[in-house]
Amino acid sequence: MTAYDALMAFQHTTEALGQVAGRLGWDQETMMPRESAGQRAEEMAAMESVLHARKTDPQVAAWLAEIDDASLDTVGQAQMRHIRKSYARTMKVPADLAAEIAKVTSRSQGLWAQSRADEDVSGFLPVLDEVVNLKRQEGQALADGGDVYDAMIDDYEPDMTAAELQAMFDAMRPRLVALRAAVLAKATPVHLSGNFPSGAQMKLTRKLAKTFGYDMSMGRIDKAVHPFSSGSGHDVRITTRTSEDDPFNCLYSTIHEVGHGCYEMGIDDAYALTPLGRGVSMGVHESQSRIYENQLGRSKAFTSWLFTEMQAAFGDLGVSTADAFYKAVNCVHDGYIRTEADEVQYNLHIMLRFDLERALMSGDLAVGDLEAAWNDRFKADFGYAVDKPSNGCLQDVHWSVGLFGYFPTYSLGNVYAGCLHETLRKAVPDLDGRLAMGDTTAATGWLRENLQQYGGLRSPHETIQHASGMTPSPEPLLSYLEEKFTALYGL
Template identity: 65%
Template sequence: MTAYEDLMTFTRTTEALAQVSGRLGWDQETVMPRGAAEQRSEENAALEGVLHQRRTDPRIADWLAAIDETSLDEVGRAQVRLIRRDHERSIRVPEALATAIARTVSKGHLIWAEARADDNFAAFAPILTEILALRREEAAALAAGGDLYDALLDTYEPGAKAADLDAMFGALRPRLVSLREAVLSRPELPGLATSFDEKGQMKLARLLARTFGYDFTRGRVDKAVHPFSSGSGDDVRITTRTVPLDPFNCLYSTVHEVGHGCYEQNIDAAYRLTPVGQGASMGVHESQSRIYENQLGRSRAFTGWLYGQMRDTFGDFGIPDEDTFYGAVNRVRNGYIRTEADELQYNLHVLLRFDLERGLISGDLAVADLEAAWNDRFEADFGFAVDKPSNGVLQDVHWSAGLFGYFPTYSLGNVYAGCLNKALRAAVPELDSQLAQGDTSAATGWLRDTLQRDGGLRTPREIITRAAGQPPTEGPLLDYLEEKFRGLYAL
């Protein structure tokens, strides 16, 4: 066997073990008994130790040095690029630190869930302090004298820099704030005013998953406190949640996670259990979930079809026609929860988190001051006060999981989705007539063939530029939001 073949054989086993680790995370979020938390933290730490040993194995450097990259095709060169990147990052982090992080965040998740249920940030603060210290130590090892936050951001969006995102988000904010103020000055659009049973919500959620191309022979839908997706290839799982008075929470969380799931399911099977055989970055991943959920799922055309499905499932639920239903799906109103926010205000939620976590990583913001800082920033941005921690600093799972550097990829994904939507509508001019029939195949097929099937073959910026026909910029997203919400609110 050649050095490249030896490297890929070794890497496939590592990737398989990483998938097992992910499955443990899915289990912990969905069906694991509460009493298993302590044992699970040890299991996660043990598996992370094995993975770290494999990712830092000195043979990887030897194989990489022996490979003649000029003899490789595009896929081979991409595999080498990604393996080298992962190896170089991994050898900077001591195994003891990697296992300590895995053990601590596993415990931290349960503590966060209980603190959230009790609306008690003080109960979560000590473990968050531990997690933050470990992640800052990891960031220092990865940064090698550079910016700590950039080192963590690079985990989720390779090549991205906080300063560049800050400039992009700074360009987003003025038009978002101006449009938000104009919309909120108008009369509120009608919403839902009845209860929707869980069985009906989950039935419709599964219908939507199939409608957007999710393959149930290689996936499943379960319930979790915080909706998420997990896995790749032939085992891709998603979760959602039900709220009796807000079925859109369930339905659009499902469509969102289906976007993630379909990305993983649609990657070329030849890449399975390799670095190329997974999403290129969290920003690119989020572009798929957001375009499925918003530009497709919340469009006037698709909501017209969904209105009929809602009536078939729930009967008369108080919304008289398709136009009113479209307004109910997209209405802008004050709210605390990021995952329930309308398209117009969603990015303002993300920018708040981006700034706060940069302060935590830099040391400018202490965990003890985080709740007050959150509440002050929220009131300044949204104009009303946070009423309880579960609607504020405790609402997201990310910091309990140590995912510092993850939040900005949500807004970056929205920017990417705006660019992709512009290109999609140019490529499929009859898109709305298809969506009005509940047919998403042209849209999801375009995304599959243009972007999803390639997995991590290219860098995130290259992927979006190639698919959208232009480098990523905030302009198309802002233009889309202006057109949509000015139309909805007759501005």
């Protein structure tokens, strides 16, 4: 057995253990008994200690030193790129710090969920302060004298920096704000009304998942406080949530998570339980969830099919035509919740979080001042006040589990999706005709063939460029939004 073969065999087990740790997290958010939180935190810490020990095993260093990457094929070189980077990163973070982060964030997640339900910011801030301090220590170790927030972003979007993201947001904000103002000046909100039982929503949401290519023989759909996806390969699970007065919350959360799940399911089986066997970055991951949810799922063509399906499931919807239903799906209106935001305003929610978490990590914003800072910024950006913490700084799970640097990848995913959609439209000229029949296979098949199957083979930038044939840029997204909402609202 060569050093490369031995390393890949070792890595296979490490990847499998990582999937087990992920399953513990999935269980915690879906099925775990409430009083099990303390024990689960210990279990998560133990798993992180095992994973950290494997990733920093001296034998890994010996194998890395022996392997000549130039002698490997393209796949082997890509595997080594990921393993070398992971090894260098893990060696910078002390094992006890990694275990403590896993333990505290597991406990913090439960406290966040309870504080969110109780509308009690004060009950959550002490543990959030612990998380921020621990993550700042991790960021400092990873940055090695460089920018702490850049080091955190790199965990989710390799080679991306805060400066690049800031430049992207600066380019996007004026056109988004102008489009929002133009739409809101003419908008007459269209909403559904009727009876939308949770059971009927879950039945339809499973049909939607299958419609978009989610393989239920390798996955499942459960409920969680905050929708998410988990796993890779042949075990990819997603969650959604229901609100009996807002079925779109459930249906479009599901389509979004199906985009994530189908990416993982679509990766070449040859890469299973290797570094290439998962999505290459969260920005690329979000490109899949956002194009499934928005450019496909909220299109006029697809909503004409969904309108009929919802009438069959729920009866009277409060709107009588497919055109009115399309306007309801794409209604631009005031709202607090990021995951429920329309396409025009969504990225403005991300910009708020991007600025606040950068300030938290730099120490410019104290955790104790977070609620006031959030509320002030929200009022300035959206023009109305936050009414309760679950609509403000307690709405997202991310900070409770230490995902600092994650939020900007949502907007990056929107930008990537804009590039992919522009190319997809050219590749599948009869796309709307297919979507109007509830047939997504041409679109999802194109995404699987051109992007999903490759997993982590290329860098994020190269992945999007290979699939779309263009250098990633916000222009396709902004043009799509302006064209869609100009037509929708008669601007």
